[in-house]
Amino acid sequence: EVQLVESGGGLVQPGGSLRLSCVGSGFSFSSYWMSWVRQAPGKGLEWVANIKEDGSDKYYVDSLKGRFTISRDNAKNSLYLQLNSLRAEDTAVYYCAGFWPPVTGYALTIWGQGTMVTVSS
Amino acid sequence: QAVLTQPASLSASPGASASLTCTLRSDIDVDTSRIYWYQQKPGSPLQYLLNYKSDSDKRQGSGVPSRFSGSKDASANAGILLISGLQSEDEADYYCMMWHKTSYVVFGGGTKLTVL
Numbered sequence: 134e135v136q137l138v139e140s141g142g143g144l145v146q147p148g149g150s151l152r153l154s155c156v157g158s159g160f161s162f163s164s165y166w167m168s169w170v171r172q173a174p175g176k177g178l179e180w181v182a183n184i185k186e187d188g189s190d191k192y193y194v195d196s197l198k199g200r201f202t203i204s205r206d207n208a209k210n211s212l213y214l215q216l217n218s219l220r221a222e223d224t225a226v227y228y229c230a231g232f233w234p235p236v237t238g239y240a241l242t243i244w245g246q247g248t249m250v251t252v253s254s
Numbered sequence: 255q256a257v258l259t260q261p262a263s264l265s266a267s268p269g270a271s272a273s274l275t276c277t278l279r280s281d282i283d284v285d286t287s288r289i290y291w292y293q294q295k296p297g298s299p300l301q302y303l304l305n306y307k308s309d310s311d312k313r314q315g316s317g318v319p320s321r322f323s324g325s326k327d328a329s330a331n332a333g334i335l336l337i338s339g340l341q342s343e344d345e346a347d348y349y350c351m352m353w354h355k356t357s358y359v360v361f362g363g364g365t366k367l368t369v370l
Contacts, residue, residue, distance in 0.1 A: 177363045
């Protein structure tokens with residue numbers, strides 16, 4: 134079964150840090166570009182970052198550049214998102230998603246269930 | 255102005271067709287753009303539905319029924335997701351997406367489709 138499972142979310146104080154993880158199974162993780170997408174409560178989807186299959190290129194939404202860092206470990210079929218200097222407006226469900234350009238084009242075809250991050254004192 | 259704009263909600267009757275629009279910012283030409291569509295239901299992972307650039311350049315997501323199709327309205331500078339033969343299970347939030355400036359992803363605000 135093709136699957137992405139996120140973890141690492143929780144309650145954190147403003148200014149704090151958190152590291153989210155996403156483990157893939159049932160597909161060739163190392164061939165896929167991976168993304169993080171977030172959704173604030175009651176709001177729409179917001180793309181956060183992409184990372185190339187080998188980790189050589191990373192892209193971020195301008196508003197988050199410098200505070201969030203995407204990374205991956207293909208040996209562990211894992212994707213990460215380091216969240217620093219967290220603010221209340223970062224409260225959201227964070228989803229990981231993947232795509233394989235040669236096969237699926239640039240559609241995010243695999244999605245996880247998400248992990249909730251709450252930033253509050 | 256947002257890159258992609260979707261109406262917040264839409265209602266349609268079972269068996270009817272629903273046309274969900276995704277309007278591109280005026281400086282982005284829909285004719286040369288590829289629009290992706292996703293479905294979100296509570297408790298389920300987001301599902302990729304399809305992408306559409308033209309009638310000769312489109313792709314359906316794996317296992318997605320042919321009742322879901324894409325098109326464009328050039329006069330409105332908009333992408334369209336058409337759902338025919340609406341079923342109660344189609345009630346969900348729908349998001350359009352595009353790649354902007356090659357390497358950045360943008361989502362529309364989403365449309366909540368009610369089937370009643």
